[in-house]
Structure formats: C-alpha cells, structure tokens
Amino acid sequence: MGVLYLMSKAYSHLRDTVKGSQKAQVEHAKHSLLAAALLHDVGHGPFSHLFEPCMGINHEYWSIRIISDPESCIHRKLSKVYSNLPTDVCELIKGDKPSLPRWEKSLISSQLDMDRMDYLRRDSLFSGAGYGHFDWSRLITTMELHENDNESIDLVWPEKASMSIEEYIFARYYMYQNVYLHKTTRGFEVLLQAMWKRAKTLIDEGSPPELIPAIEKLWLNDPDDISVAEYLAVEEHSVLYQMQAWTSSTDSVLKDLATRFLNRDGFAMIDPPPVSDPLTEDRSEWESKVADALNDKDFKNASCYCLKDELKAKYLSPYRPEPEKGLQDMTNAIFIKSDNGQVLEVSESLPRLKAVIEMGMSSSKFKYYVPKSMRKIVQNIK
Amino acid sequence: MNKYFLMKLIEASGDEGFHGRKRLQKVVFFLKFEGLAVNAEYELHRFGPYSHDLSQACSDLKSQDLLEEKTSPTARGGVEYSYSLTTPGKAAISHTEEVSPTTKTAFSLAESTAKSLISSKLWDLELGSTILFYYQKCNDWDHAFSNACEFKRKDSTSSSSTSALAFAKSFVK
Incomplete structure (x- = not known):
C-alpha cells in the first residue's frame, strides 16, 4: 500500500509536469504502474525475504503466477480495467522486456524506486531506528523525464534535488549498517536457515520430521506443480506452528535449533581469521578446527552449529553505479540533469557519495555464527 | 566470484x-x-x-x-x-x-x-550470451532470440544474428 501511495504521487507529478507526447505516454502507463506498485510483492511467502532460502521460494515467480492466474481474484479485478492489464503488470514486474519504457521500469525497480523509498521509511519506523529519514516528497516532486539521443525516456532529477538524493543514499547506508546487516538480525536468519536445512537433510535421508500438510506440499514439490491456492495456504502461522512442532522432534539437532529460535536464543557472531590462499579464500582448515571444538562440547553435528554468512558486496553499499564509466546505464544509476541540460551520474556531482560507493566496491565479507556458549572458544582458534 | x-x-x-x-x-x-x-x-x-x-x-x-x-x-x-x-x-x-x-x-x-x-567472435559471445540469458528465463528459443535482438537493436534476420543463435544453441544439450 505504501508503494502504491508513493507511485500515485509520482504518477500525478509526472502527469502534471511533462508535456507533449510524453504526457500521453505517462497517462497510458497509469494503470500498469499503479497496479505493479501494489502487486509487485504479492507473491511473497511467509516472513517475506527472510524465509525464501528456507523453502526455496522465489517471490517474483509467485507474484507473476498469482497475477497471471485467471482463477485469482487479482487477475479478474485487473482484467476488468482492461483485458491485457495482468500481462502489462507482469511485464513491468519482470522488467526484462526490451520495449519496456525505461522510466517505467525505473519507478518499479531501480536504485531509486518507489519500493525502496517505501521500505526504508517503513523499516525505520517499525524497527524504532533513528535512521532512514529522507525527503521523499522532494524526490517525488522534482523527478523529470529526459529524452535521450537513443530515443529512450529516462527518469532524472534536477540539480536542486541532489541533496535529497544524497540524504536518501545515506539513509539507506545507515539502515543497512544498523538494521538489515546487524549481527543479531543476521544471526537469527542463519539459525532459521540452518533449522530448515536440517529438516531437509532428514527428509533426504529418509527420516523426515513431522511436516504439516500445507508445508509438505509446497516444500517437496516443483513450484510448477503447485497451484496458486496451495501456495497461498502457507502463511506465517503455518511456519510458526511447524517450528513449534519441531521443538519436540525426535532429532536432537532439529529440536535444539527450533527451540533456540523460538526462545530467541540466537547464535554469536565470530570474525574468521584472514585467509591464507587469496584465490580460493578457503577457510576449511579453520572450519575443521571449529568443528572439532564443537564436537568436544557435544555439538555433534558441527555443520548445524558453525554457520557461515556471506555479506555480499552489493548489500554493503547503499548505491552502486557502474565501476566502469562506459557501462553506466540509466537504469542502474541515479542521474542528475544540470541546468545546462547535461546529464551526470549523481556521484560525479556529489563527491561525498564516493566513500559509501566504495564500500560496495570491496569484496563480500564473511562472518560465522556459533552457539553463544562456544563464542570464546572459537574466537581463540587460529 | x-x-x-x-x-x-x-x-x-x-x-x-x-x-x-x-x-x-x-x-x-x-x-x-x-x-x-x-x-x-x-x-x-x-x-x-x-x-x-x-x-x-x-x-x-x-x-x-x-x-x-x-x-x-x-x-x-x-x-x-x-x-x-x-x-x-x-x-x-x-x-x-x-x-x-x-x-x-x-x-x-x-x-x-x-x-x-x-x-570466439565477440559478436557471437555478446548476442549469444544475451539469447541464452533470455532462454534461461523462458526456455523458448524463438522468444529468447526475438527479445535478445530487440534488446541489442539488431535485425533478427541478419546472418550475424542467426550465427549468434546457433552459437548459443550449441551450449544447450
């Protein structure tokens, strides 16, 4: 709903400010833009992104399935507006159709899209963090359409909006550093994934743990063989009930991981020692020593208790223009249009951004998580 | 990587x-x-x-x-x-x-x-990889080829395009 609200503001602003043939293009895109804003994440399963790796859910796949399914009420409602609207919305969400206008794609998915603007503010509010604030209204009411020489129309901002863009990028930076990538958050994520991975191992080994029917159906079948209704039957309370059931599992590891998760007994973060081989970045020797230490303390299944977490470089940077200028593209960078009509990638006019951009130019970082009782022992392993 | x-x-x-x-x-x-x-x-x-x-x-x-x-x-x-x-x-x-x-x-x-x-020829690599990129998503050569040519702004009937398609197809068993 928040994305729809911001998109409706952006749409109204563009409709009222652009002129000539662009105006007709904007008006033509109204329904697909607003519907895509509302529905782009309709395929999210329980606990959204957090839970996707646990059951192998791809929310975009399900968003498309739900919108495309003639039996779904969403499809029926959209079709009533005009018959091809479900298809238009799906194409906008997928974003890979070459003829899709770039400004439309940018509003739905880019480095400064309505979704990012919405979730940043929402997560800031609900996490209680003092970060994540920026002048969203200024960003929306200053955006412009810019016609490139190669006949594409792109979203750009005038110089007067550059401070608001900078504020938005820094807001993202603070939220990532303090909320999204916080060690406690990540620790619970890897614990959750370890729990479901353990359950999958037991299934693969022929001794499946108790599974509720809706989860069994979704988890153990190919997505193409699952109906939209069957997918939608798995909700947050299904997953919570499932994990509650595992707290009395006959498998001691699954029982322990589920109990720890539900009792908020998260793992402790450990910085691994530097790698000796820069090409493979292999830490298997250290991991093996950690496994031995875990075994000594009765954590018999070390792979479930020494959890590796990769913080990919793209998540360490709040904004990633292309490192190679020649590859700079209007859809993957934010552009400022100067008063003399020149269009520049935003960090070229705002040098202060270079520091946070460089954060994303470093390699992925690895952290490990172990039970809190093992923290000091593992920290001393070199 | x-x-x-x-x-x-x-x-x-x-x-x-x-x-x-x-x-x-x-x-x-x-x-x-x-x-x-x-x-x-x-x-x-x-x-x-x-x-x-x-x-x-x-x-x-x-x-x-x-x-x-x-x-x-x-x-x-x-x-x-x-x-x-x-x-x-x-x-x-x-x-x-x-x-x-x-x-x-x-x-x-x-x-x-x-x-x-x-x-290999750079164009085969460039258009061929784009065709494969689309093919991975739709599993349909015709659709992948037309999308890739549209994306690259290249005539799909040209010999260089069909050569790139054959090149891409050679990677799918």
Whole structure:
C-alpha cells in the first residue's frame, strides 16, 4: 500500500509536469504502474525475504503466477480495467522486456524506486531506528523525464534535488549498517536457515520430521506443480506452528535449533581469521578446527552449529553505479540533469557519495555464527 | 566470484593476455552456463549479461598485485583492456593448485571450452550470451532470440544474428 501511495504521487507529478507526447505516454502507463506498485510483492511467502532460502521460494515467480492466474481474484479485478492489464503488470514486474519504457521500469525497480523509498521509511519506523529519514516528497516532486539521443525516456532529477538524493543514499547506508546487516538480525536468519536445512537433510535421508500438510506440499514439490491456492495456504502461522512442532522432534539437532529460535536464543557472531590462499579464500582448515571444538562440547553435528554468512558486496553499499564509466546505464544509476541540460551520474556531482560507493566496491565479507556458549572458544582458534 | 577460475582463464589466453572486458564478461557467463562453479551473479546490462562479482574480482586481484590490467586505444577512439598474470599471480595459482587439487581439476574439465570461447567472435559471445540469458528465463528459443535482438537493436534476420543463435544453441544439450 505504501508503494502504491508513493507511485500515485509520482504518477500525478509526472502527469502534471511533462508535456507533449510524453504526457500521453505517462497517462497510458497509469494503470500498469499503479497496479505493479501494489502487486509487485504479492507473491511473497511467509516472513517475506527472510524465509525464501528456507523453502526455496522465489517471490517474483509467485507474484507473476498469482497475477497471471485467471482463477485469482487479482487477475479478474485487473482484467476488468482492461483485458491485457495482468500481462502489462507482469511485464513491468519482470522488467526484462526490451520495449519496456525505461522510466517505467525505473519507478518499479531501480536504485531509486518507489519500493525502496517505501521500505526504508517503513523499516525505520517499525524497527524504532533513528535512521532512514529522507525527503521523499522532494524526490517525488522534482523527478523529470529526459529524452535521450537513443530515443529512450529516462527518469532524472534536477540539480536542486541532489541533496535529497544524497540524504536518501545515506539513509539507506545507515539502515543497512544498523538494521538489515546487524549481527543479531543476521544471526537469527542463519539459525532459521540452518533449522530448515536440517529438516531437509532428514527428509533426504529418509527420516523426515513431522511436516504439516500445507508445508509438505509446497516444500517437496516443483513450484510448477503447485497451484496458486496451495501456495497461498502457507502463511506465517503455518511456519510458526511447524517450528513449534519441531521443538519436540525426535532429532536432537532439529529440536535444539527450533527451540533456540523460538526462545530467541540466537547464535554469536565470530570474525574468521584472514585467509591464507587469496584465490580460493578457503577457510576449511579453520572450519575443521571449529568443528572439532564443537564436537568436544557435544555439538555433534558441527555443520548445524558453525554457520557461515556471506555479506555480499552489493548489500554493503547503499548505491552502486557502474565501476566502469562506459557501462553506466540509466537504469542502474541515479542521474542528475544540470541546468545546462547535461546529464551526470549523481556521484560525479556529489563527491561525498564516493566513500559509501566504495564500500560496495570491496569484496563480500564473511562472518560465522556459533552457539553463544562456544563464542570464546572459537574466537581463540587460529 | 571464484578468483582461481578467473586467474586460470587469464592464463589460458596465453602469453598475449586476455583482451577485452566485454569478452571476459561473456566468456565467464558461458562457462557458468556450462556448469563451472564461478560463483558470479549475472544481470542484463547494456552489452548483455554482466556480473558485478566478476568486475569486483578483477579489481581485487589488481589491488593484490596478482593481475595486471593494461589499456590501449582502439581504432574507434575507445579503450581496450587486457589482462595478464603478474609473477605473484602465477605463484598464487601454483599455491592454490598445491593446497586444493579439486579446484584445479574443476577448471581442467572446462579448460578446452574456455580456450574455444576466448577465440570466439565477440559478436557471437555478446548476442549469444544475451539469447541464452533470455532462454534461461523462458526456455523458448524463438522468444529468447526475438527479445535478445530487440534488446541489442539488431535485425533478427541478419546472418550475424542467426550465427549468434546457433552459437548459443550449441551450449544447450
């Protein structure tokens, strides 16, 4: 709903400010833009992104399935507006159709899209963090359409909006550093994934743990063989009930991981020692020593208790223009249009951004998580 | 990105080094498609599939003095990048092969494909990888081919386009 609200503001602003043939293009895109804003994440399963790796859910796949399914009420409602609207919305969400206008794609998915603007503010509010604030209204009411020489129309901002863009990028930076990538958050994520991975191992080994029917159906079948209704039957309370059931599992590891998760007994973060081989970045020797230490303390299944977490470089940077200028593209960078009509990638006019951009130019970082009782022992392993 | 595979790819290009960033991006894309565990995510970019992870790995290796990047002007007034291994880079490969023989074997299995890709026509790599990128999503050659040609603004009936399609198809068993 928040994305729809911001998109409706952006749409109204563009409709009222652009002129000539662009105006007709904007008006033509109204329904697909607003519907895509509302529905782009309709395929999210329980606990959204957090839970996707646990059951192998791809929310975009399900968003498309739900919108495309003639039996779904969403499809029926959209079709009533005009018959091809479900298809238009799906194409906008997928974003890979070459003829899709770039400004439309940018509003739905880019480095400064309505979704990012919405979730940043929402997560800031609900996490209680003092970060994540920026002048969203200024960003929306200053955006412009810019016609490139190669006949594409792109979203750009005038110089007067550059401070608001900078504020938005820094807001993202603070939220990532303090909320999204916080060690406690990540620790619970890897614990959750370890729990479901353990359950999958037991299934693969022929001794499946108790599974509720809706989860069994979704988890153990190919997505193409699952109906939209069957997918939608798995909700947050299904997953919570499932994990509650595992707290009395006959498998001691699954029982322990589920109990720890539900009792908020998260793992402790450990910085691994530097790698000796820069090409493979292999830490298997250290991991093996950690496994031995875990075994000594009765954590018999070390792979479930020494959890590796990769913080990919793209998540360490709040904004990633292309490192190679020649590859700079209007859809993957934010552009400022100067008063003399020149269009520049935003960090070229705002040098202060270079520091946070460089954060994303470093390699992925690895952290490990172990039970809190093992923290000091593992920290001393070199 | 598996940096050992990247270094071996540069090594496989011979004494003259590996020429072209675009070629490098596409060759790694095809190797990934062939099943080599390069650990690089790809997205569609101006010239076709592009990996930030690969670009980042090149930067890391340069800063570690394991890889050398040279530039030379092209006839069209642009810049061509070429890559070669430094002496510490060659030593790093030997070290990895000593401590991790399975990694060495994994690349050996892909080496002949890598060499063949390195010497392929750039356009086959560029349009071919774009066709494959779309094909992975829709599993339909006609759809993938028309989308790729539209994306690259290229006439789908031209011989170079159909050649790239045949090139792409040769990677799907």
